[in-house]
Amino acid sequence: MGKLNCNLLNKSYGEVHALKNISFEVQDGELFGLIGPDGAGKTTLFRILTSLLLADSGTGSVAGLDIVKDYKELRNHIGYMPGKFSLYPDLTVEENLKFFATIFNTTVEENYKLVKPIYSQIEPFKNRRAGKLSGGMKQKLALSCALIHKPEVLFLDEPTTGVDPVSRKEFWEMLRQLKNEGITIVVSTPYMDEANLCDRIALIQHGEILSIDTPEEIVTQFPKKLYRMPIVETQNIASLQLTQLRKNPDIESVFMFGEYLHVTFKNDAARANNDLPLQEITPTIEDCFIALMNRV
Amino acid sequence: MKQFLAFIKKEFHHIFRDVRTIMLIIGIPIAQILIIGFAVSTEVKNVKTAVYDPSNDISTQQIIQRLDASEYFDVVQLLQSPEDIDRLFKEGKIAFAVVFSEHFNENLYHNGGIAGQARNDKDGAAVQLIADASDPNQGLVATSYAANILGDYQQELLGRDRARPVPTMIIPQIQMLYNPEMQSSYNFVPGLMGLVFILICAMMTSIAIVREKETGTMEVLLASPMKPMYIVISKMVPYFIISWFTLILILLMSVFVLHVPIVGNLLWLNIFSLVYIIVALALGLLISTLVNTQVAALLASGMGLMMPFMILSGMIFPIASMPPVLQWVSCIIPARWYIAGVRKIMIEGASVQHIWTEMSVLIGMIVVILGISLKKFKTRLE
Numbered sequence: 001m002g003k004l005n006c007n008l009l010n011k012s013y014g015e016v017h018a019l020k021n022i023s024f025e026v027q028d029g030e031l032f033g034l035i036g037p038d039g040a041g042k043t044t045l046f047r048i049l050t051s052l053l054l055a056d057s058g059t060g061s062v063a064g065l066d067i068v069k070d071y072k073e074l075r076n077h078i079g080y081m082p083g084k085f086s087l088y089p090d091l092t093v094e095e096n097l098k099f100f101a102t103i104f105n106t107t108v109e110e111n112y113k114l115v116k117p118i119y120s121q122i123e124p125f126k127n128r129r130a131g132k133l134s135g136g137m138k139q140k141l142a143l144s145c146a147l148i149h150k151p152e153v154l155f156l157d158e159p160t161t162g163v164d165p166v167s168r169k170e171f172w173e174m175l176r177q178l179k180n181e182g183i184t185i186v187v188s189t190p191y192m193d194e195a196n197l198c199d200r201i202a203l204i205q206h207g208e209i210l211s212i213d214t215p216e217e218i219v220t221q222f223p224k225k226l227y228r229m230p231i232v233e234t235q236n237i238a239s240l241q242l243t244q245l246r247k248n249p250d251i252e253s254v255f256m257f258g259e260y261l262h263v264t265f266k267n268d269a270a271r272a273n274n275d276l277p278l279q280e281i282t283p284t285i286e287d288c289f290i291a292l293m294n295r296v
Numbered sequence: 297m298k299q300f301l302a303f304i305k306k307e308f309h310h311i312f313r314d315v316r317t318i319m320l321i322i323g324i325p326i327a328q329i330l331i332i333g334f335a336v337s338t339e340v341k342n343v344k345t346a347v348y349d350p351s352n353d354i355s356t357q358q359i360i361q362r363l364d365a366s367e368y369f370d371v372v373q374l375l376q377s378p379e380d381i382d383r384l385f386k387e388g389k390i391a392f393a394v395v396f397s398e399h400f401n402e403n404l405y406h407n408g409g410i411a412g413q414a415r416n417d418k419d420g421a422a423v424q425l426i427a428d429a430s431d432p433n434q435g436l437v438a439t440s441y442a443a444n445i446l447g448d449y450q451q452e453l454l455g456r457d458r459a460r461p462v463p464t465m466i467i468p469q470i471q472m473l474y475n476p477e478m479q480s481s482y483n484f485v486p487g488l489m490g491l492v493f494i495l496i497c498a499m500m501t502s503i504a505i506v507r508e509k510e511t512g513t514m515e516v517l518l519a520s521p522m523k524p525m526y527i528v529i530s531k532m533v534p535y536f537i538i539s540w541f542t543l544i545l546i547l548l549m550s551v552f553v554l555h556v557p558i559v560g561n562l563l564w565l566n567i568f569s570l571v572y573i574i575v576a577l578a579l580g581l582l583i584s585t586l587v588n589t590q591v592a593a594l595l596a597s598g599m600g601l602m603m604p605f606m607i608l609s610g611m612i613f614p615i616a617s618m619p620p621v622l623q624w625v626s627c628i629i630p631a632r633w634y635i636a637g638v639r640k641i642m643i644e645g646a647s648v649q650h651i652w653t654e655m656s657v658l659i660g661m662i663v664v665i666l667g668i669s670l671k672k673f674k675t676r677l678e
Contacts, residue, residue: 103299
């Protein structure tokens with residue numbers, strides 16, 4: 001039994017089948033990432049796991065408590081930071097933190113050690129209204145508020161969406177520190193580059209889990225050799241280049257990645273047939289995601 | 297308990313940090329009292345009056361003086377001929393006219409009494425009262441005031457000359473029960489109270505709860521160990537306290553600014569009002585369980601509550617003159633019972649037994665509305 005289990009969770013909103021037979025397990029003290037684009041069902045899954053929504057079918061437990069039957073007790077043991085900034089903009093930084101400490105039956109002093117690395121960064125602004133903080137500072141405050149009761153399992157729904165790259169990096173460093181404190185963290189993100197920072201990840205698309213493994217293992221499972229080739233300068237020609245390559249019967253897939261094209265061939269023989277300026281590379285999580293998406 | 301207090305404190309922060317909320321809950325009752333109390337006055341005061349007095353004797357002089365001295369009439373013109381009356385009315389210069397017969401004093405003593413209507417000028421002291429009845433209410437009230445003044449004068453004459461034979465006559469005697477001066481504020485203060493509490497309690501609580509849904513904080517609160525019911529109750533408490541403050545404010549203003557006396561028991565008036573405030577809070581909670589956006593909450597409480605409350609509560613239109621179907625509908629409007637109760641206890645000075653029906657109806661409403669909304673309140677997101 002892991003710290004978090006879910007088994008065959010299903011959820012529909014009318015016609016839309018938001019979650020299809022989701023099953024996975026998160027170990028104690030793990031930093032687990034749910035990686036997927038917008039609309040993949042990440043938020044719905046979070047809400048079910050935090051007892052805020054009921055699944056149509058399937059079961060789950062968090063911290064050894066059933067997410068449906070024991071929801072009242074469960075709410076004592078989890079921390080949840082929704083994707084949308086969900087603090088009171090008309091309360092000050094300090095008032096927000098104190099308020100959340102109180103409703104979780106604790107005090108700021110009691111768990112100050114835990115939030116200190118994060119909160120100390122925004123403490124100089126503790127008398128400022130939360131609504132007047134910058135995006136990165138809002139996230140830090142929201143994280144502090146979600147942490148103030150020292151939850152066993154912390155759910156972070158897209159914490160870095162809309163945050164600048166520097167703050168994003170800091171944020172992940174903070175998550176690492178929290179993991180060292182023994183808190184199990186489930187985090188979702190649409191950014192593939194953040195996947196490598198998790199212990200294990202689940203790639204999720206259209207309400208289905210495509211793959212669950214460590215980031216390294218997912219990369220090694222990439223079925224083909226991956227090559228990259230530079231994009232020809234101007235944009236018009238680039239799309240022309242892309243269309244031409246896609247017409248090539250030897251090539252299985254071509255995608256644009258920044259200033260390169262990532263190419264896979266049907267087999268090694270097909271690779272030998274084409275004389276292109278290719279360079280073999282290790283696939284990224286994004287390559288794996290695209291490959292898995294196309295297989296489905 | 298600590299959670300609860302922290303929540304209430306937070307709620308007060310929300311209220312006091314938002315200027316618009318403060319304006320809404322404190323400003324509106326004050327503005328309404330002042331506007332309704334002074335500007336939208338339906339009472340009759342300083343009616344511009346013209347007098348045609350061909351007798352010009354001691355009696356007519358005295359009557360004219362009394363009319364002018366009263367706060368209801370302002371004698372603006374002494375006419376030379378009765379033909380002018382019509383013109384002045386049409387020009388809007390006067391709203392009331394008094395016409396005395398000739399030899400008024402002489403006729404008064406010889407033929408006995410002032411006739412209310414102009415009869416044959418020869419056989420009585422006649423006086424004609426002409427009112428502008430385009431506003432029938434004002435016309436009626438002005439006429440009865442004038443008749444009262446005439447009546448009083450005649451009573452005095454009779455008292456002075458006991459020796460004279462008492463002539464038989466009909467003195468129009470109109471008595472306005474409970475509101476002898478027919479002051480409109482007597483009627484409006486209870487109505488206003490019925491409306492203001494719906495505004496503060498129902499509208500503000502429903503918006504306050506729905507705002508948490510809209511900003512996403514409800515999601516965090518629901519994922520916390522705080523019991524959902526506490527979340528709701530602690531939303532209500534600040535508005536309950538503020539409403540009580542507003543109640544005291546309204547009562548003070550109505551006594552000292554509008555001069556509406558509180559005849560009945562002040563304690564019971566407060567208790568009765570607090571019961572009504574709880575009804576309004578429960579309605580706000582009910583609305584908040586039904587809608588998901590602040591705009592929808594505003595529309596539901598604004599249109600859904602305020603309109604029927606204004607029209608069907610008896611505040612503007614008397615319930616007795618409504619068609620039976622509407623009378624029946626008005627029974628489910630809490631304000632109808634509240635306003636009736638406040639009129640009884642505040643203006644008529646009735647004791648608590650007399651508002652027992654109203655009180656029990658309101659308490660019954662609390663039970664039903666709270667029951668429904670607690671059943672509808674979700675401990676989860678959908």
